[in-house]
Amino acid sequence: MDKVRLGIIGFGGMGQAHAANLVAGKVARCELVAACDAVAANLAKYPQLRGFATPEELFAAKCCDAVLIATPHFAHTTLGIATLQAGLHVLVEKPISVHRADAERLIAAHTDKSRVFCAMFNQRTDPYYQEIRRLVQSGELGAVRRINWTITNWFRTHAYYGMGGWRATWKGEGGGVLLNQCPHNLDLFQWIFGMPKRITGFCTFGRYHDIEVEDDVTAYLEYADGCHATFITSTGEAPGSNRLEIAAERGRLVYENDKISWTRNEVPMSEFSRTTREAFGRPKTEEVAVNANGHGGQHIEILQNFVDAILDGAPLKAPGAEGIHSVELANAILLSAWTGKAVDLPLDGAVYERALNEKIATSKPKAKPAVEAVADLSKSVV
């Protein structure tokens, strides 16, 4: 096999954005051959592709080696399983599932390891996050003591939430900012720092918008080694912040506005504290230049890596199974907010699924918005 024949299931905004890259030849050794969507008008935009109204028809046509799933979230699990069961390689958009139990089902379906199972965590290709991860995991920063990620620049308007009655409902999306906007950030968080052992979540539901899901979140994460973190996000703030601060033994690192600033302690802070005679002394510091160039290949790089994994056995940058972690973080924050109690990890997937199903049982499609939306998707694709 010298190229991968790809189909896209879910041919709305994201599916078409991927198609544009593929048709433009940006992914080597990958031919987009098919698209699947219940809406014929979506398929009509790429008449050169074989169009299918249902995934079953696409599978039956046996025209694809691999499938990219870009449907609404809830279908990621069922279609991911169906794709693997059809014997195809699969790349699943984020989040890989809406809740942990579904993620476990999807991962369990990946029995044939000759098939590649990948997740679209394109922000892992960003050199800034790669460099921060390297500094943390190599030990150059020393033990991490405290983290704050304030990622509140996900501003979304009432018009945005008015697009489609399913959006920002428990039944339609299974969550709000944590499930739709933040899967990347939650994935990067666990990719850089690992998983916490306990989470306390504070969420407000429909604080800024007429929606039933969370649009404003603060979470407190506790790690087994005593490190702790705050994760703060919202779709109601403008201009909002995107600022990651790490307090580590070797100093303070801040990533904001495309700049990584590391104030490095010459002596680890706890060692200095333990050994100095000065009551009010502090370690000498130096400003260390941390360079990163651009934001990487993003979606195209993940697609290329998926193809290279299929054709050459290249190691995956975003293995599908790792997608369970960002799902679990989102679920734990919501469960804690609903119950008013801290949630210990690993989360019991069945407990969360029951709690979510209770929300879904009373979930209501939204009323038509007062203003009709104009969506420039180029401003949103992440």
Place this chain on the structure above:
Amino acid sequence: MDKVRLGIIGFGGMGQAHAANLVAGKVARCELVAACDAVAANLAKYPQLRGFATPEELFAAKCCDAVLIATPHFAHTTLGIATLQAGLHVLVEKPISVHRADAERLIAAHTDKSRVFCAMFNQRTDPYYQEIRRLVQSGELGAVRRINWTITNWFRTHAYYGMGGWRATWKGEGGGVLLNQCPHNLDLFQWIFGMPKRITGFCTFGRYHDIEVEDDVTAYLEYADGCHATFITSTGEAPGSNRLEIAAERGRLVYENDKISWTRNEVPMSEFSRTTREAFGRPKTEEVAVNANGHGGQHIEILQNFVDAILDGAPLKAPGAEGIHSVELANAILLSAWTGKAVDLPLDGAVYERALNEKIATSKPKAKPAVEAVADLSKSVV
């Protein structure tokens, strides 16, 4: 009366720092005449003053119109009450008390309103904080939606905590970073934003040092109008941060490194969100210069204001009774951390006093530290 004759009770580091300013004539119409401390060597440093071993002797000598109390925290309440009962004006160092019930007792003792009762919240004289407060309280910033104050540049070494067996014990100080370093920040917080209705506190006790009290804190504060805040502090981080971020309807304000940055929304964010047709639009912004010059008169300005209030009836910049709020915030954070539950405000002072007394009952003086401290107090006086 054309000048105030002042006595200082508690003539350790802070008391002597105040004395140096007063003896240098930095406070107009105020004559430092007396000092009181159980340690004769402390009194010997200012032989020109009348020295007293006990407050009772100082009161009996009737040589003072007013008293500044700069003892360890627990004595602030009892000596504040004694000073008022002696018919004198009183300026109490922060915190005015260790816990809310004590603060209530102190405030209740202020029955003769012809006597001035002031608290040493010198950071209220800082033009930066004054300007931020003006922007919030005038409505220029619009409704405040979220606040984060990360104030982790209170680094203290093992040698610091080794100075005196009483330090950083429940019995000796009644708390850690919240009672010793943060009263200013907690006071500024409530002075600028008002009091929350509910607090969840996460504290680690002796995380960075061999102490029994908290040296690392994250708190989540909820306001009646839906605004929420995180307050993060530590004495274990170096270099640490001091960064105040305010997300308000009229934009984002950040105060850090002696700079106030306000990214102003031309249209309030919620109004924009409600009225635009753009799904991914956001309000236009402009960078607004917010100027503040220097950090104000600090301790000297509060002392001068205290004197002016006594002699001229000038309005107080830091009325003593307002000191209960920072105490209550600190108490609520600790109580929440101890119980693992959110604490509703106003705090029940009796409940907290009982909980603190349980800690005090098993409190132990610390062992002698491995290194002997060298303390340059000029690096610490706030």
